[in-house]
Amino acid sequence: MSTSTLTSTPSTAGRVLDVEKAAALAAQHTAEADRTGTLDHAVVDALRDAGFARHFVGARRGGTEGTFAELTRAVRSLGEKCAATAWCASLAAYSARFAAHLPQAGHDVLWGESPDAFIATALMPGGRAKAVDGGWRLEGRWAYVSGIDFADWVLLCAAASGTGDSPELRFFLVPRSACTVDRTWDSIGMRASGSHTVAVAGALVPEHLSFARADLVAGRSASSDVPVHNVPFQAVGGVTFVAPIVGAATGALHAAADGVAGRRRTHAVESALVKASARIEAAGLLVGQNAEVLDERRFTPELMARNERNGAAAAELLQEALGLLIRGAGTGGLGEGNALQRFWRDVTSASSHVALQYDTAARTTYSTVLLGPAD
Structure with missing residues (x-):
């Protein structure tokens, strides 16, 4: 059996993710997490209590059998406070979906006492x-x-x-x-x-x-005949990794706007904020479109290829948005205690993931949609 952190939990199938406490704790500990390189135990416990580990676990095991759209929204909310917390929450949920491919005897071992195994x-x-x-x-x-x-x-x-x-x-x-x-x-x-x-x-x-x-x-x-356990890997299209940084970019936008307070609002600063906000919102719409395809189970080759393209496009938009915000904030935005520079570092690092690159995630598949098969 797994570590002693697991406790027996009554079935809460159908329960929605309760992200409010986890987000508040993530915000409280985000600077410390960045400094120490690890999440605080209280934040980890809050992620477990919120239901991320059980989100894709089958109802017969006490899991939620939740939707991709709900998980995406919850991960984005966490990302606004702490990108690393949102990243770990997203991967904890998706990892349980992967593990559902184990034989039923494996389900017994993994979730026999609790659906909340990380x-x-x-x-x-x-x-x-x-x-x-x-x-x-x-x-x-x-x-x-x-x-x-x-x-x-x-x-x-x-x-x-x-x-x-x-x-x-x-x-x-x-x-x-x-x-x-x-x-x-x-x-x-x-x-x-x-x-x-x-x-x-x-x-x-x-x-x-x-x-x-x-x-x-x-x-x-x-x-398992649970629908969420029977989803082609291609269809997920990088949403696992891009949803956390949509949230992080939103947090960066708020931090940049807060930084303008108390100093002169220039045309350049206002333009940077407006342009960045459009890119962040566009990225969010692309990710939401992916979640809709997944929840509606529209697994056509064209839509699965689009999901891959959307993930890479969203990551690119978010990088552009953070560049605008950093340039608009000036030297002050790069201060060690400024949340904006932390969000900028997080988005830059996360968007380098191989699943969010056009050449490795979307070029071949979506070019086939646009141009037909290569000769």
């Missing part, structure tokens, strides 16, 4: 596994595993051998206690996301704590 995920393959009696022997290293500081479980992707002619990419769920964490995350932004490197040395993973990566990509769960 899971950290490494989506990119970074290790290897070999089939052994009863399961798999897993070892390797995985970089950029956000939220590892407070995870109960870790979901890792590795090349698995011993079951066929060629290795198969699979996910493996291991308890946090089976991992060693190298504190390699030293980005100038998103400092408290805890996106460190995880190492596993020969852990035995039972068969029921593993599933094929192909099932996740296809949006095909053999163990």
Whole structure:
């Protein structure tokens, strides 16, 4: 079973995310989180209480089976206060959706006592596994595993051998206690996301704590008929990573506007704020459009490609908006105690994620929508 932080919780299927307390605590601790590189325990507890970990867990396990739109709104609200908190909340929710592809026996282990287990995920393959009696022997290293500081479980992707002619990419769920964490995350932004490197040395993973990566990509769960557990990976289109920074950019806009108070309002400053606000609102609309596609289950190739494009476009708009706000704020906006420079660093760091780049996330798929297949 997972760590002692989990407690038995009565079923609250259908409960909406209660983000108000978590957002208030995130705002209170955001400067400290940026300085120390970790979320305060009170903030982590508030995320659990708010329902982020259970948001995509099935109702039969006491989860919420919530919507993408509601999660996106809640993550954006958190991001207005602390981008790293919102990032971790988003990934905690989506990681549970990934884990729903485990066999039912794996669901029993993971959510048998509580639907509120925090899971950290490494989506990119970074290790290897070999089939052994009863399961798999897993070892390797995985970089950029956000939220590892407070995870109960870790979901890792590795090349698995011993079951066929060629290795198969699979996910493996291991308890946090089976991992060693190298504190390699030293980005100038998103400092408290805890996106460190995880190492596993020969852990035995039972068969029921593993599933094929192909099932996740296809949006095909053999163990759950819950609609949210059967969503093609492409359709999510980077919303996991861009929703937190839409919120962060909104927080930056408020911080920049507050900074204008008490000093002369110039034409240049007003123009910067207005231009930035339009870009932030446009990014939010793109992300909302993605969530609508997901909740309405419109998984056509054209709309899934558009979702990928939207994620990259939103990230680009947000970078432009923060550049405008920083230039408009002048030297004062870059002061160590100014929230604006922290939001700027966070958006800059988060928008570098591979899932938010045109060339890796959207160029091939959406150009096919516009131009047809390449010759």
